[in-house]
Amino acid sequence: MYQSINDLQENSITVSSKTDETISQKEIAEQNERFFRSSNATALNQSISFSDITSDKTNRYTSPEKLITAYYSILRDAANVTDFNIGCGTIGNSMQPYPYAYQLLTDNYQKNVNKAKFTNSFRGIAHINLLKVKQAYSPAGTPTGTSYYLTEFEVITGRKENDKMQKGAQGLFGYYYALFTIVNTGREGFKIDAMRIVPENYCCAPYHSWKFDAKFITEIVFLNNLKLIDSIESIKYMDDVTTVQASKNNNMYRFEYIRLTNGYDLLLHQYEFKDNNWVEVNLLKGTGFDELAFTIDYYNG
Structure with a gap:
């Protein structure tokens, strides 16, 4: 054994x-x-701006890599930081980007995760940088048009405003990796069908x-x-x-x-x-x- x-x-x-x-x-x-040590890698989600996304009425992506880059580009300057003491004034594009990122999920994914739940999953996050996109293993029997990708991303978060142990705004960096399931939907191009996100541990x-x-x-x-x-x-x-x-x-x-x-x-x-x-x-x-x-x-x- x-x-x-x-x-x-x-x-x-x-x-x-x-x-x-x-x-x-x-x-x-x-x-x-x-x-x-924290990352010194170049962020990969810098080539597309939020205004590019909002002005593109189709938002149809022709490859998994383009889809993933667009997803993280939308979320780059999104900030769901109500009750968090991170920066000053309005941060980035505030809550505006989340509905656009949500549209990159398949209908099947959206049935399991509504907009409110999706947006709430980013509570306390003020910025996201995409660090890695790598195609992962597709086992035998994987449906045609389905593929899997590793992504790694960096977030800036902070402490809640009612934290009595901390005074003043503070930005904290965190790191995660994820397994994305990407599906070619045909008419709507590639979309995200599932995400499995894992926080990175630094002291194990x-x-x-x-x-x-x-x-x-x-x-x-x-x-x-x-x-x-x-x-x-x-x-x-x-x-x-x-x-x-x-x-x-x-x-x-x-x-x-x-x-x-x-x-x-x-x-x-x-x-x-x-x-x-x-x-x-x-x-x-x-x-x-x-x-x-x-x-x-x-x-x-």
């Missing part, structure tokens, strides 16, 4: 085989930069866990526990992407991780080399390690 993720939790950071005494000052500084991985590091995940899960691979052939780092190539006998595997702002490596793609092609698979489904793969399989499970 495979060990579950909780069974391995006690191993935490000790898998590094280093004690506090053997970790160099350079490594401590590198960990600080990785896990405890650097102190207590191994499961947010690409190298450790590959070694502990794929090699030591599941024994799906025998060896790691290479690890390559390119911007926010870590690519791990591994093998077992004559079989080749490739794992692609995306690094989030909080320093976590998110397993976004898994590939097996078959018939001279890289075929995307989900090797973790049903293994007890499902949560380590950022897939719709896990969220629907």
